[in-house]
Amino acid sequence: MATRSNNVLGMLQDIASKEVDEAAVALAKAMKLANEAQAKQDMLNEYRLDYVRNLNKILEAGMGAKAYQNFQNFFGKLDQAIAGQQEVVELANQQVKIQKQLWQESQRKKLSYEVLTDRSEKRILKVEQKKDQKQMDEFAMRITRTKHH
Template identity: 65%
Template sequence: MTTKSNHVLKMLEEIASKEVELATEALAKAMKTLNEAQGKYDMLLEYRKGYQDNLNANLSKGMTAEAYQNFQNFFKKLDHAIAGQGDVVAFAEQQLNVHKTLWQESQRKKLSYDVLISRSDKRAVQVEQKRDQKMMDEFATRMTRTKR
């Protein structure tokens, strides 16, 4: 009986191991997606800062109203792109948290099966030792009876 239940536990542990592997891959992908999204967001902010510095330099030298209006229109479009990329970053963070939770749950599940297998193995060893001890006791009893 123990070997049958132990076999089932080992099958479940293998399935749990595969789930951990898949969850790990999904977590790594979510981390990569977040890093890429954050990189694009940071790049857009740096790009905006560069244009803001350029605008300030042009303003101190003097610039036409049309050129100033062009800068303002460009900033509106750039700010819109920054806000959109901020949404992408926020979504990527949510996805990372979801995948982290799934990974943690899969790890706990696998660990539970590992503990159950370990207990089952320990019980099987104890049963075997008890059986061996009983056989040794019976053998010793027979030997003492035969000597008399």
Template identity: 70%
Template sequence: MTTKSSNVLKMLEEIAAKEVELATEALAKAMKAADEAQGKYDMLLEYRKGYQDNLAANLTKGMTAEAYQNFQNFFKKLDHAIAGQRDVVLIAQQQVKVHRTLWQESQRKKLSYDVLITRSDKRIAKVEQKRDQKLMDEFATRMTRTKR
């Protein structure tokens, strides 16, 4: 019976290990998506700064009202894209948190099974040790009887 429960625990531990592996892969994927989203966001900010610098340079040289209006319209569209990308970054970061929590839970579950397996193995070893000791005692008793 003890070996049957030990086998069940080992099977559950293997399933938990697969869950950890899947959770690790999902977390890595979420982290990569978050990094890519952050990279796009940073790129849009740099792009906006470049156009701001360009506008400042053109303003010092002098520019037409129509050109200035075009810059303003472009900035509105760019700011809208930046806000949208910021939302994408926040969602991606939230996904990382969710997947990190799932990974931690799967790790705890696997470690719990590891602890149970260790306890079970120790219990089995203790039972076997007692049995071996009993056999040795019986053997020693028989040996002393046969010597008399």
């Protein structure tokens, strides 16, 4: 029976290890996507800043109303893209948070099975040690009886 429960615990521990590995892969993927989304957000913000600098230089030199209106329309679209990308960044960060929680849960589960396996092995070892001690005691008693007869 002890061997059977150890086999079951071993199987559960293997499954938990696979779950941890899968959760780690999912977390890494989510982190990669979040980093890519943030990099795109940073690029859009830098792009906008460059255009603001260009606009300021052009305004110093003088600009027509139509050109200024085109710049304003462009900034409106760029700001929409930045806002949309910010949502993507937030969703990606939320996914990282979720995947991290799933990974932590799978780690705890794996650790629990490791603890149970360790306890089971210690129990089995204790039983075997008692059995060995009993056999040694019986052997010593037989030797003592044989010497006295």
